Amino acid sequence: MKELKYIIVTLLISVPCLLYSQNIVYKPINPFFGGETFNYQQLLASANAQNDFEEDNGFDFDQGSDLENFTDSLNRQLLSSLSQDLFQQEFGDTSLTEGTYVFGSLVVEISPSTDGLSVNILDTSTGEQTNIIIPN
Template sequence: MKLIATLILCLLLSPFVNAQAFVYKPVNPAFGGDTFNYQWLLSSAEAQNKQKDKTAVTPTQTDLEKFKANLNAQLLNQISSQLYKQQFGTDGIKEGSYTFGSFSVDVFPSSEGLTLNILDTNTGEQTQVIIPNQ
């Protein structure tokens, strides 16, 4: 009797039972997960790492050295600000080629925005800065 009642109960409830596919997706990009998780996983692992590099030397700066570095940064900021105003004026950056000492800067519009190609003529190093369209 109990068996028949249980069977009838299961048959009556079966149309209301739903199921879905169970799919596993790994998180770690090394095992097929999304590559955008890499930086998060790396920073998480580094945050949990209690080991310290004993060979790394981190010199502490004296107050005088900190003052010197701060003054140096402010002076360089003022010089770059004056160079910017001298080359571009108050209207901002315009198309063209500019030279700042050993740096050659080419400014031109592109599909992504205003592009600046910066070349160090002494070393041959290059970099590109893109100012996005607004």
């Protein structure tokens, strides 16, 4: 009986030594993860075929007539000139001074901060707020 135990133990120890396997190798398909670069076109075509969404880039290429373009340009220049005149009347030729200024529904607060000069603009009609920091 002892010999049988020794034979079984010997077989159990020696059998795994006789068995061996190969390495498991993963080869990616996607070229972004190290796969073959020739698969790119096929993967892109497959992704585009499955894509149901249409991109709205927000660009309107309808240029309008020359008269409409001229009117828009004139309006922009007029508004720019008015804002420049308001700025000159309020602040003069000097730099921005600290304080709170009201332009219609806009409240502009100018104050110093650790990063520079902080300009906080609040639209009281909509509640929108913008903070601009002018570095020293």
